[in-house]
Amino acid sequence: MTDQKEIQQKIWRTLDKLWKTVPQYHGNSKLLELIAATAGTEKLDSILDDDKAVQLLTSRHDGFTPPLYIYNFINDISKTVNPKFHLDPWLTPSSPCNFFEFGATTSYCINQTAFETIKTIFTNPKTEIHLGDSWQFLDSTKNKFDFITCFPPFGMRKEPTEINGLKTSNDFGATLLIKASMLLNENGKAVFLMTPSFLFDDRNKELLTKLGLFADAVFSIPNGAFLPQTNIASNFVVLSKQPKEKTFIAEISSDEKTNKTIIDNYKNRRAGKAIQLGSFIDFMELKSFQGL
Numbered sequence: 001m002t003d004q005k006e007i008q009q010k011i012w013r014t015l016d017k018l019w020k021t022v023p024q025y026h027g028n029s030k031l032l033e034l035i036a037a038t039a040g041t042e043k044l045d046s047i048l049d050d051d052k053a054v055q056l057l058t059s060r061h062d063g064f065t066p067p068l069y070i071y072n073f074i075n076d077i078s079k080t081v082n083p084k085f086h087l088d089p090w091l092t093p094s095s096p097c098n099f100f101e102f103g104a105t106t107s108y109c110i111n112q113t114a115f116e117t118i119k120t121i122f123t124n125p126k127t128e129i130h131l132g133d134s135w136q137f138l139d140s141t142k143n144k145f146d147f148i149t150c151f152p153p154f155g156m157r158k159e160p161t162e163i164n165g166l167k168t169s170n171d172f173g174a175t176l177l178i179k180a181s182m183l184l185n186e187n188g189k190a191v192f193l194m195t196p197s198f199l200f201d202d203r204n205k206e207l208l209t210k211l212g213l214f215a216d217a218v219f220s221i222p223n224g225a226f227l228p229q230t231n232i233a234s235n236f237v238v239l240s241k242q243p244k245e246k247t248f249i250a251e252i253s254s255d256e257k258t259n260k261t262i263i264d265n266y267k268n269r270r271a272g273k274a275i276q277l278g279s280f281i282d283f284m285e286l287k288s289f290q291g292l
Contacts (some may be wrong), residue, residue, distance in 0.1 A: 004033075004257065007041065007044070007107065007263045008010060008033065009027065009030045009038045010048065011032045011033065011036075011044075011048070013173070014048045014054055015029060015054070015058065015279070017055060018051065018055065021051075022041075026063075026197055028058050029058065029270070030065040030165050031057045031058065031093055031094065032044060032047065032048075032054070032057055032058065032181060032247065033068075033094065033232070034065060034068060034071070034094075034234075035099075036290065037068050038068075038071070038099040038100070039099070039256065042045055044167075046255055047121065051055075051059070051077035052120075053120060053121060053157055055118065056113070056117040056120060057093065057117060057121060057182055059113065059117075064094065064226050065094040065257075066125075066193075066221075066225060066226060067225060067254070068253070069253075069255075069256055069259060070098070070221065070225065070252065071096055071099055071168060072078060072256065072259070073099045073219070073236075073252055073259050073263070074096045074100070074149060074191055074236070075096070076260070076263045077189065077191055077238065077263070077266075078100065078102055078147055078149075078207040078260070079187060080189070080263075080267055081146050081147050081187070082146075082187050083102050083145075083146035083147035083188070084103040084104065084146055085103055085104050085106075085143070085144070085145045085146050085147075085185075086103050086105040086106070086145060086146065086147045086148070086149070087101035087105070087106050087107070087145040087147075087148045088106075088107040088108070088148070088149055088150055088178060089107075089110040089131060089137075089138060089148075089150055089151075089176055089179075089180045090106050090108065090109075090110070090150050090151065090152050091107040091118065091129065091133035091155070092109070092111070092114050092115070092151060093121070093122075093150060093229060094151060095107070095120055095149065095150075096149045096151075096158065097127065097149060098118060098120075098122040098124075100119075100176070101124075101126070101232065102128065102147050102149070103146065103147070103158065103162065104126050104128075105124070105126060105127040105128065106128050106130075106137075106143070106145075107127060107128065107129050108129075108130045108131075108132060108133065108134035109129060109130070109132075109134065110131075112209055113132065115129065115131045117120045120149065134176075134180075135179075137178070137184065138176075138179045138180055138182075142182065143183065143186045144183055144184065144188070145184060145185065145188055146184075146185050146187070146188045146189075147183065147188060147189060147190075147191075148180050148181065148188070148191070148192075149175065149192075149211065149215075150177070150180065150190075150192045150193070151189050151192075151193045152172065152173035152176050152192065152193070152194075153172065153173065154173065154195050154232055154234075155195070156173065157170045157171065157172060157173040158170060158171075158172040158175060160175075161175060161182050163175075163178060163182065163207070163211060164178060164211060164235065165192060165208055166184075166207055166211065166237050168201070169201060169203050169204060171197070171198070171201070171204070172202065173192070173194060173198070174198055174204045175194070177190065177192045177198075177237065177239070178211065178213065179206070180192075181213050181239045182211065182213070183195065184186055184239070184240065184241055185241075186241050186242070186248075187193070187240075187241075187242065188217060188236055188241070189236075189237065189240050190239040190240070190256075191236055191238050192236070192237050192239070193221075193234055193235075193236060194234065194235055194236075194237045195201075195232060195234055195235075196234070196235065197231050197286050198235070198237065199235065199286055199288060201220070205284055208239070212241060213239050213240075213241060214239065214242060214244050214283075215238070215239060215242055215244070215286075216238040216239060216244060216247070216281040217237075217238040217247060217248040217249065217250075218235050218236070218237055218238070218247055218248075218249045218254065218286060218289070219235060219236040219238070219249075219250055219251070219252050219262070220235050220249070220250070220251040220288070220289035220290075221233070221234045221235060221236065221251075221255065221268070222251065223252070223253055225254075235275055235289070236252070237270065246280035246281060246282060246283075247280065247281055247282070247283040248265075248266050248269065248278060248279075248280060249279055249280070249281055249286065249289060249292070250256065250262045250265070250266070250272065250276060250277055250278045250279070250280070250289075251274065251276040251289055253276070255272075258276075261277055262276075262277055262278060265277055265278035266278060275288060275292060279292065
């Protein structure tokens, strides 16, 4: 099996060649490394042989690419649902459904370049990709989903709207999370990557409760996980329609064995031997994992 260092060297040899032939070219290797880890070196080699594909994957896109252990964690959460129908309302080249199978996927991509990148590189006959905003779809569709994943844009603002007669905040990510999660099946789960501000806004929490949505879990992501792209702290917020008295909270680790323990505790609604491995808290009282 090709080791990580050899893969990185192979990628950087290709990027170095592009720097010499394409003026002002600046490439990012994270997506290429992720493809090698999830789809194998044959898929990587086929991309590296295509200069256009490499440029598409390494050009600037909305959002950022988390490390592999975070994608593996999302995939482990999906296995608690075994989804047949999946939704991503804000698809980017870094979205989890590009790298893992979550069933028949409906997705919306607002960026033309990102849309072309995904259509060119991540060919999956089970994925239905739409170019445009998912807002109208979320308001009008009668479809239900077992699993929803989303890396919404951080810090984006949108005029408050109404959901079932209740007014939302101007936080685009929070509103997208709530609107999308309304489409969950009774046993489905939504996993959104959110900034810490989401947990500090009691209006979001109250709105979730009034709409029959519950914070199944909050998984804190270690500081520095997204470097060098960004140093913004973040959490995975897992919503469901199944009432829970307490929210499960833990801190994801770069150690895969530790994360398996966290997932096991989460599935069994069991507190861990250390607070990082799982604890329970009233969602309205939760501001941050560090605050515990």
